[in-house]
Amino acid sequence: MMLNTEPNIAAPDDFYEALLAIHQDLTPEQSRAVDARLILLLCNHIGDLDVLRQAMARAREGIEPAGRDAIIAIQA
Amino acid sequence: MHVDYQSLRFEYRRSPDQSAAQMAHHPVVVVGAGPVGLATAIDLAQSGQRVLLLDDDRCLSHGSRAICFAKRTLEIFDRLGCGDRMVEKGITWKLGRVFHRDEPVYSFDLLPEGGHRRPAFINLQQYYVEGFLLDRARSLPEIEIRWDNRVSGIVQSAGKVELTVETPEGEYRLLADYVVAADGARSPIRKALGLESKGRSFRDRFLIADVRMKADFPAERWFWFDPPFHPNQSVLLHSQPDGVWRIDFQLGWDADPVAERAPERVIPRVRALLGQEAEFELEWVSVYTFSCLRMERFRHGRVIFAGDAAHGVSPFGARGANGGIQDAENIAWKLALVLRGEAPDSLLDSYDMERAAAADENILNSTRSTDFITPKNEASRAFRDATLDLAKDCAFARRLVNSGRLSMPSTYRDSPLNTPDADTFSGAVVPGAPALDAPLMVDGASDWLLRRLGGGFTLLHFAEEAPVPPDTVPPIRVVTVTSAEDAEGIAARRYDTQPGTTYLIRPDQHVCARWRRFDPDAVRVALDRATGRG
Incomplete structure (x- = not known):
């Protein structure tokens, strides 16, 4: 299945308002926790890994990594 | 009789090879008398192959190392003649529990079905495993063990490997047709050949304490994320024989690896878990960082790398020693056939293919677990x-919790030794998969399918009545299982059998072909393929 990027939410302004409302008065850290839970819940609801991968790729588009993971390449 | 395998010291004995006018020649030299080297040597010896096993010191392993040995490993130990001792001494378990803070969030049963001779796991200190393997190895006249024989040089030329070996009486040299390097994570042989093992290390430190105490925790694997007694970090608890418990405390990257080893730092951590009144002794304490890495190829000419020398994983999943034992049994039968001239040298390439795929699977699982336990950036932490x-x-989230995906044997799905199915089958025992055990009744006594398979190439034939397969087969053993013997129908289900269904099983008990009816020509072709002659 293709990721649907056409309008799919009947009441877009209601949705957007609800999305912002769950972040009201939260610190960035709290917001990150809420977002993480929301993403996990939605991904499970969608279930189709192929669609999820398309969405992940679309979300990541155009963002050049400026940070660094805490991993060390090793050679033994 | 209790033997303290940790404190055993073996005698260095001068070998006639050391004063021979010409370099002594050995068909196969195994370097390293750890679990992988010992298993390789025993397996080779059981097929009649003479083996020289070299070890760089005079003792077995000590302290906290591998403890979890998986069902498939126990089945291999059965074939190697020491499974019973392992299981009798080991702590049998199959349940894992995961806690978040002080609440249980997830539990898993690693062997929810019956009809297997061996349990999902036993916990047994590595020194016992090595001790039992060593006792078995010493009972086999084909194996010569030389303690305090350290390989210091290795050169491959003209179809031979020349080893330089250092002993307390100086060095000597010997020739080998093949060398199995089971010389551990720091593999001196790998270094001597200028080869590398590459991968990634995790920015985290773990304190591993083996504690001797009386405790009433059940024989289960308990894993805590962020418990009240060790906030913001994880803790793993495992039971071992002799009243020893393995406690693994995540410390974080900034922990001082030397200071954290000090008893005055360790004891309060243990007390926080066990309670202030707990009485215990520290048996072993160390601080580790973990890595996942592997060599690009496990075979370099006549030198074959196995176990930690070839690949390394983090301990969450018990995939190090278990993977290594599976390396051992994969290489042993192939080497034995090649040395007997019954298979071409190219058969050994299939070791690299099959076990590299297995190493990748182990590394993938181990990396995923470690990524969950040790988040590598803020987003990983938030999702964790x-x-x-x-x-x-939420049930779905429990399936995402990853405190270690425990060792399962690899299925060599893409192995060139497999004959693809021509008939239709269902069930898990596909070509490349390890044979599954099942209870049998033979002459009124209970038996097990894997025990009847034993080693060597074997035709496993399912029939209404025995014996069915005609004697036109190439010289391989036939094990016929009748429906009366498979009284509970478990074998029939696991192997999706009909009368006449026939499986060709490799010496390492992996399936390499199967048919709905016995056909000697098909068996011959499949056998050729499975021995690299196809």
Whole structure:
């Protein structure tokens, strides 16, 4: 299945308002926790890994990594 | 009789090879008398192959190393003649529990079905495993063990490997047709050949304490994320024989690896878990960082790398020693056939293919677990915490909680030794998969399918009545299982059998071909393929 990027939410302004409302008065850290839970819940609801991968790729588009993971390449 | 295998010291004995006018020649030299080297030597010896086993010191392993040995490894130990001792001494378990803070969030049963001779796991200190393997090895006249024989040089030329070996009486040289390097994570042989093992290390430190105490925890694997007694970090608890418990405390990257080893730092951590009144002794304490890495190829000419020398994983999943034992049994039968001239040298390439795929699978699982336990950036941390929070009441999130995906044997799905199915089958025992055990009744006595398979190439034939397969087969053993013997029908289900169904099983008990009816020509072709002659 293709990721649907056409309008799919009947009441877009209601949705957007609800999305912002769950972040009201939260610190960035709290917001990150809420977002993480929301993403996990939605991904499970969608279930189709192929669609999820398309969405992940679309979300990541155009963002050049400026940070660094805490991993060390090793050679033994 | 209790033997303290940790404190055993073996005698260095001068070998006639050391004063021979010409370099002594050995068909196969195994370097390293750890679990992998010992298993390789025993397996080779059981097929009649003379083996020289070299070890760089005079003792077995000591302290906290591998403890979890998986069902498939126990089945291999059965074939190697020491499974019973392992299981009798070991602590049998199959349940894992995961806690978040002080609440249980997830539990898993590693062997929910019956009809297997061996349990999902036993916990047994590595020194016992090595001790039992060593006792078995010493009972086999084909194996010569030389302690305090350290390989210091290795050169491959003209179809031979020349080893330089250092002993307390100086060095000597010997020739080998093949060398199995089971010389551990720091593999001196790998270094001597200028080869590398590459991968990634995790920015985290773990304190591993083996503690001797009386405790009433059940024989289960308990894993805590962020418990009240060790906030913000994880803790793993495992039971071992002799009243020893393995406790693994995550410390974080900034922990001082030397200071954290000090008893005055360790004891309060243990007390926080066990209670202030707990009485215990520290048996072993060390601080580790973990890595996942592998060599690009496990075979370099006549030198074959096995176990930690070839690949390394983090301990969450018990995939190090278990993977290594499976390396051993994969290489042993192939080497034995090649040395007997019954298979071409190219058969050994299939070791690299099959076990490299297995190493990748182990590394993938181990990396995923470590990524969950040791988040590598803020987002990993946020998703990890969100998963644990949701796991309390959302079933889907429990499946995402990853405190270690425990060792399962690899299925060599893409192995060139397999004959693809021409008939239709269902069930898990596909070509490349390890044979599954099942209870049998033979002449009124209970038996097990894997025990009847034993080693060597074997035709496993399912029939209404025995014996069915005609004697036109190439010289391989036939094990016929009748429906009366498979009284509970478990073998029939696991192997999706009909009368006449026939499986060709390799010496390492992996399936390499199967048919709906016995056909000697098909068997011959499949056998050729499975021995690299196809």
